[in-house]
Amino acid sequence: MLDLQEQYDKIYRYCYFKLYDRNLAEDITQETFLKYYEHYSFNNENTALKHLYTIARNLCIDEFRRTKTESIDESTVELPYENDVTDKLAIKNAIRRLNDDEKELLLLRYVNELNVGSIGEMLGISRFATMRKIKVAVKRFKEELRKEDMHE
Amino acid sequence: MELVIDRLSKQYNNKIAVDRLSLKLKSGVVGLLGANGAGKTTLMRMICGILKPTGGTITFNGMDVSEEMFRDALGYLPQDFGYYPNFTGKEFLLYMAALKGIERNAARKKCDVLLKTVGLDHAANKKIKTYSGGMKQRLGIAQAVLNDPKILILDEPTAGLDPKERVRFRNLIAELGKDAIVILSTHIVSDVEHIADRILLMKDGQFVFDGTLDDVGMDLEEFYMQHFEEDEEGEQYE
Amino acid sequence: MSDLKKKLQMGFDAPAPIRKEEFLEHLNISENANKSNLEGFLFSQIGYISKSAWVFSLLSLIVAMLGIRYSDQHMIWIISGMTPLLALSIATESSRSERYGMAELEATTKHSLASVVLARLFIISIADLVAMLVITLIGYKAIGRTAVPTMLYVITPFLISVFLELYSVRKLRGRQSFYACIAISFLVSLSIYFIEFEFKTLYKPEFISAWVAAAILALIGVMVQGRKIIKNTEEIVVWNWL
Numbered sequence: 148m149l150d151l152q153e154q155y156d157k158i159y160r161y162c163y164f165k166l167y168d169r170n171l172a173e174d175i176t177q178e179t180f181l182k183y184y185e186h187y188s189f190n191n192e193n194t195a196l197k198h199l200y201t202i203a204r205n206l207c208i209d210e211f212r213r214t215k216t217e218s219i220d221e222s223t224v225e226l227p228y229e230n231d232v233t234d235k236l237a238i239k240n241a242i243r244r245l246n247d248d249e250k251e252l253l254l255l256r257y258v259n260e261l262n263v264g265s266i267g268e269m270l271g272i273s274r275f276a277t278m279r280k281i282k283v284a285v286k287r288f289k290e291e292l293r294k295e296d297m298h299e
Numbered sequence: 300m301e302l303v304i305d306r307l308s309k310q311y312n313n314k315i316a317v318d319r320l321s322l323k324l325k326s327g328v329v330g331l332l333g334a335n336g337a338g339k340t341t342l343m344r345m346i347c348g349i350l351k352p353t354g355g356t357i358t359f360n361g362m363d364v365s366e367e368m369f370r371d372a373l374g375y376l377p378q379d380f381g382y383y384p385n386f387t388g389k390e391f392l393l394y395m396a397a398l399k400g401i402e403r404n405a406a407r408k409k410c411d412v413l414l415k416t417v418g419l420d421h422a423a424n425k426k427i428k429t430y431s432g433g434m435k436q437r438l439g440i441a442q443a444v445l446n447d448p449k450i451l452i453l454d455e456p457t458a459g460l461d462p463k464e465r466v467r468f469r470n471l472i473a474e475l476g477k478d479a480i481v482i483l484s485t486h487i488v489s490d491v492e493h494i495a496d497r498i499l500l501m502k503d504g505q506f507v508f509d510g511t512l513d514d515v516g517m518d519l520e521e522f523y524m525q526h527f528e529e530d531e532e533g534e535q536y537e
Numbered sequence: 538m539s540d541l542k543k544k545l546q547m548g549f550d551a552p553a554p555i556r557k558e559e560f561l562e563h564l565n566i567s568e569n570a571n572k573s574n575l576e577g578f579l580f581s582q583i584g585y586i587s588k589s590a591w592v593f594s595l596l597s598l599i600v601a602m603l604g605i606r607y608s609d610q611h612m613i614w615i616i617s618g619m620t621p622l623l624a625l626s627i628a629t630e631s632s633r634s635e636r637y638g639m640a641e642l643e644a645t646t647k648h649s650l651a652s653v654v655l656a657r658l659f660i661i662s663i664a665d666l667v668a669m670l671v672i673t674l675i676g677y678k679a680i681g682r683t684a685v686p687t688m689l690y691v692i693t694p695f696l697i698s699v700f701l702e703l704y705s706v707r708k709l710r711g712r713q714s715f716y717a718c719i720a721i722s723f724l725v726s727l728s729i730y731f732i733e734f735e736f737k738t739l740y741k742p743e744f745i746s747a748w749v750a751a752a753i754l755a756l757i758g759v760m761v762q763g764r765k766i767i768k769n770t771e772e773i774v775v776w777n778w779l
Contacts, residue, residue, distance in 0.1 A: 151561050156554065163551040173554050180564060238548035257545040285541065292544070300562075347645045367647055375645040381638020398646040442642070 149195055155180070157259040158203050164254055165207045165247075175210065179203040197265045200255070204269065241291035249284035256281050300360060301325055302346075302450055302480050308354035309341050309504075316341040318504035319355065328476035330495030331484040332523060338504040339484045340378070343452050346482070347375050359450060371400065374448030374479075376439045378455045382427045388438050389414065389423040392445070399446040406445075413441040417471075433464045440471065451481045457490055469494050488520045500526055583660055590626040590661055598623075598668045617690040617740075618733075621698035621725040623665050625718065659763055662699050669695055689748045690740065696755035698725045703762040 158179055163172040179202045189195040242250060255261045255269075267277035302324040309317040317338045333339045344350035346357055348364045357364040359372060382391055389410060396406035414420045417437040427435065436456060443451060453472065457465045473494040475481055485491060491498060492512065500508035500523070507526060508515075515522050669692045698721055705717040733739045 151564065152557075155557055155561060159554045159557075160549060160551045164549060169552055169555075172551075173556055176554070177556070177560050180560075184564065235547050235550070238544050242545075242548045253545055254549050257542045258549045288545070289541075349641060349644045370645060371647040373645055375642065377641045379638070380642050383639060395642070395646065398643055398648050400647045446647070 149192065149199075151180075154196070154199065158199060161200065161254060161259060162203055162207055164250060166210060171210065175203065175206045178206055182206075193262065193265050196261060197268050200261070200265075200269050237292065237295040241288060241295050244291045245284065245287055248280070249287055252277075252281050252284045253288060300449055300480070302357070302359045304346070304355070304357050306355040307342070307345060307352055307357060309338075309345060309350065310353045315504050317345070317352075320504075320506060321355075322499075322506070322509075324480045324482070326476065326478060326480055327496040328472060328481045328483055328494050329497045329499060330491030331482055331499050331501060332486070332488065332491060333501035334486070337501040339501055340454065341504075342501070343454055343482065343484055346450070347373060347452055371446065372449040374443035374446065374451045376436075376443040376451075376453045376456055378458070380439060384428070385426060387424050387426050388419055388430070388434075391427060391438060392442055395442045396445050401446060409445060410441075413445065417441045418467075432459045433461065436460060436464075436468070440468070444475065449479050451475055451479050453481065453483045453485075455485055455487075456483065457485065457487055465490070488523050492519050502526065591664075593626045594623060594661070594665055594668060598672065617694055618726045618729040620669065620691055620695040621722045621729075623668070623695055624662075624698035624702055625722050626661050626665070659703075662703065662759065662763075665695065665699070666692070686742075686745055686748070689745070689752050693748055693752040693755060694725055694729055696752060696759055698722050700755050700758035700762060701725070703759065707762065707765065 155176060159172055159176040162175045162179075163169065166172050166175070179199060182202050183195075183199050189198065242253075245253070252266065255266050256263070261269075263277050263281070264274050266281075267274045270277065272280075302322075304320055304322040304324075307317055307320045308315065320342065331339050331342070341350065345352050346364065348370055359369055362369045362372075383394075386394070392410040392413065393406055396410060397403075401409065411420070411423075414423045417440060419434060419437055419441070422430065422434060427438065430438065436459070440453075440456065443453070456472070457468050460468060469490060472481060472483060476494070476496065483490065483495065495512070497511060498508065498515065498519075499506050508522075512519065670688070672691055674688075701721045702718040705721065706714045708714075709717055729739070738744055
């Protein structure tokens with residue numbers, strides 16, 4: 148049984164960091180859930196999540212195609228936070244410099260805590276390849292973070 | 300979340316039991332007062348979908364009363380309900396859960412929780428035949444809230460309960476009124492006084508008063524008596 | 538939590554969603570709707586068919602078997618005429634809710650009274666049909682005919698009764714349908730006895746085609762009623778209880 152409260156936030160977060168638009172992200176989140184429940188009802192959580200994310204991913208891709216952009220330049224769109232501490236800002240900047248795939252992997256694996264197998268299935272790559280890509284993404288993130296620290 | 304009743308009517312031959320009622324309800328407890336024959340039970344049965352109106356509509360969030368989804372959002376405690384002989388309290392609850400379309404495992408968990416909430420967990424495996432009136436009412440309320448209803452219709456839920464149980468019921472109903480539309484039909488004025496956010500006084504199939512306790516401006520019992528003095532010889536519609 | 542995770546969670550901090558509660562509330566209602574499926578519902582009803590209905594069916598089965606065992610060829614018509622009475626369990630099941638005061642409560646639930654009762658009736662009819670087949674398979678040897686005619690003689694009156702009774706339960710209310718079912722069972726039964734008594738041709742070999750036709754028609758009738766019953770569990774039913 149999916150914990151809807153939790154998964155709503157996670158899917159929303161996933162969509163937000165693809166679209167960088169609160170309303171749009173929420174719209175797509177809701178559409179994702181509606182579509183899921185229209186056709187599926189899996190008891191196995193992993194299977195359910197896989198389908199949920201796949202739907203969300205495809206909807207985001209559709210959204211990009213619709214507005215004819217490959218990805219959004221978030222430096223112009225993201226709202227500044229009053230509560231951003233320097234550390235947080237450094238982290239955000241580092242993330243910003245990663246490419247879309249790397250960002251996606253890090254978010255799915257470490258923030259939304261999806262398991263590697265599910266991520267692989269969702270992206271259509273082997274578990275092994277997924278782990279490798281995640282490792283690379285982590286390395287890149289750490290590199291960028293170090294660069295940020297060196298600026299201070 | 301809104302229950303909309305629009306020009307609702309129920310007519311039998313040449314008697315009008317419910318006369319073009321219009322009402323909009325949001326969450327909270329509504330006290331429905333009125334003498335027997337005023338049309339309360341008729342109104343409630345129409346909202347529950349077991350009586351077909353002769354005119355007007357009832358909708359909840361846009362769904363018509365005749366739709367399955369409407370019934371899915373509904374919880375009903377009739378004035379008097381029976382039970383299949385040999386049912387235990389738990390079996391009864393599980394049976395109602397199945398009727399409400401609640402999946403088996405979820406139903407088992409819910410029933411255990413609810414039986415505890417209404418204080419019947421010690422009697423769960425005893426036959427309903429052995430239950431006291433108060434226990435049966437508590438079971439009735441448990442069944443009514445099984446499907447987390449957004450509309451809860453309670454017909455004389457505290458009649459026949461002792462004072463302590465009545466207080467317990469009131470608290471439970473008040474709590475439920477926070478997230479759902481609760482329609483409480485009763486002739487026990489003090490129930491309404493204590494927990495209703497809105498009071499509807501019904502007479503001859505119409506609402507003769509619609510407001511809060513403050514709007515009444517006097518002792519509710521007196522107010523009620525004032526309106527129904529003439530109803531001593533009122534005709535019975537039910 | 539690892540340092541990496543902490544950092545990433547800080548970095549991927551999205552502004553809070555604003556329409557969550559409203560949406561989840563709406564979803565909750567429709568989620569429940571999709572969850573309950575037809576087979577689950579039918580299965581759940583099996584347990585609630587009253588024991589007396591099963592007992593009745595079993596009793597009839599036994600009586601019919603005894604009849605076959607101790608009868609000679611000429612007695613087939615006795616059994617044949619008795620099978621409509623098996624269909625009586627339909628009558629009792631259909632009015633059970635009302636007799637025990639559960640009707641009002643059941644009517645207000647998602648699956649509602651009509652669906653519940655009809656689902657049970659359907660289950661019983663299927664069970665009885667199976668019982669019928671069993672009777673004939675055991676019995677045809679004793680009667681000295683081939684299996685097919687015997688099966689027809691036994692099943693057809695039953696099918697006719699079931700068809701007519703399911704139809705009347707769908708169209709009539711509680712008490713009325715109860716009496717209607719009883720009437721139908723006895724009428725079919727008596728008709729068979731009467732026709733056989735008067736004309737003595739019902740069970741002659743030449744007449745077999747009539748039985749075949751009747752059986753097929755009745756079977757179609759039962760299927761149609763059954764299909765309508767199943768559709769009913771998803772359809773609108775507003776019963777007027779007065």
